[in-house]
Amino acid sequence: MPAYALEIIVFSLGLVLLLVDAFAKLEDKRSLAWLGMLGLVVVFGLLFKVEPRAADDANVFWRFYSDSRMSLFFKGIAILSTILVLAMAIDYRGLIEKFTAPAEKKAHPQAGLGEFFALPVFACAGLMCMASATNLVSIFVSLEAVTITFYVMVAYMRRNVGSLEAGVKYLILGALSTGFLVYGFAWLYGITGSMDLAEIGAALKSGDVSPTAALFAFSLILVALGFKVGAVPFQMWIPDVYQGAPTPITAFLSVGSKAAGFIVLLRLSAVFLGSEAVAGQVAMAFAVVAGLTLIVGNLTAIPQSNFKRLLAYSSIAHAGFLLTALAAAPRKLEAGQLSSATVVAFYLGAYLLMTLLAFLVVGLVRVHRDSEEIEAYRGLGKSSPFLALALLIAMASLAGVPLTAGFFGKFFVFQLAIQGGHWWLVTLAAIGAGAGFYYYLKVVAAMYWDDPTGAAAKAAAIPVSALTRAAVVTLIVLIVIAGFAPRMILGLIG
């Protein structure tokens, strides 16, 4: 089957979930999540059955769509993270029910729950379309499909002030950044006369285009995508939105939304970096933003005492590493050298695994201990050794300890930056990685060495459902495999 059939299936799956929720009188709406996960697992399997486009296939559709190995890899990331988010959402449903309960007495207690399982599926369809988009129009439409779904999901706990605040902040800043993006696209169309990335690239390369106008378009696009990926100085919304949103959605936001931003950034930066006239300045702009993001993200993460906020700053810090890979993009690939697209894809894959693992534990602790402060994790090593081990591995991988996925993610970025001779970026990245060790391992220290205080001292072990256990074990195994044999993952990227 052709690659685009997958998006059609995922999108139809979302519609089916909505209709089942509306028309079937479900006693327990968890079955919707199971249905969604089942469907996505099937689609994940179909991903390996995709037939490449036939050479004589002249359908106009291919002007908007690519089915390269890279885009299939990103589709895999989208599907895998959605499955895990749905698994997390099942554990988190108690809080969702509490904060969306209808005012009427005789209403179904889970009346507000159904859409919470359907919306991630729509976001997944959007992410998958984006992974293949090669045209400004299809990029924009799929990016908005993802972002608008996220607006709803972030503000989902509508009787919780924090969630509402997060929703409003995300909506306003997201809409603003979309405005920048459209303006940038309009300039790009204006100076090249095309919406197609390949044609835009050719026009920029030919040198007929004014470099000033091209750089202006680029800076507008950089501002907009900087918002999406959380690059400094456009990172202001991240801590508040991450803290306020329901935890499964925070996880989805930090993985899905970031991956989306970087897919678009990769595609568009390749267009600009291909042109001699502007490549130097574009790489410079990336380097400046990357350096700032590395420093601000890592250093502001140090004093955080709320775990979700810590992970928010950590997500900014990781955006810094990813941007470093973009800034150090080699002009000409030598034999055996990894392209910056490959490095970014690998890093995002690793980031998906470790972030989702961390958020799985955060969600469970939030539900059972009613807290997101790092203090609540004291003594977790004794009371829930399994979850503590999972969090230990997630933190080690986020910090970049060898033999984990995160290590090779950072390693490839450093390799790229050193090969390109970006010494000051290497220095900043090294400082950032060092700071990372401190604040990630702070959580580990709290779990294993600090004595619990207050309510946490008497707290019993956190019950872990079979589904969560399976998800945690899968993630741990994948992190370790990617840490031992990164070539396997690189082979998937192509």
Added chain:
Amino acid sequence: MQQEFIPVLIQIVIATGFAVATLIASVLLGKRAKRNQMKDSAYECGMLPIGEGQARFSVKFYLVAMLFVLFDIEVVFLYPWAVSFKRLAVDGGQLVVFFSALSFIVILFVAYLYALRKGALEWKD
């Protein structure tokens, strides 16, 4: 440079200068007014202010407005599609063009069913 814009510049300077000068003059020359609750209240001739400035009203209005915009846009999209049907069909074939619009309508129809079933159009409370 662009000499013809100098009058505009002068106009801007004079306008801003006049506004700033008047404000400064009124601060310097005028007496500081005493503040009290009566003076701070909004001046409306006749009526005393009653209730909130922004009245709350039912969220159902938003729902209906949103649904209206959605289906309105659907129709708006169908017009250019119908007008350029023949040209699109040359590129992609009639069936493709027809079914792509049909799938769009089907999606919105599903959305309509969903909204109907969820009680978005019910006004009894």
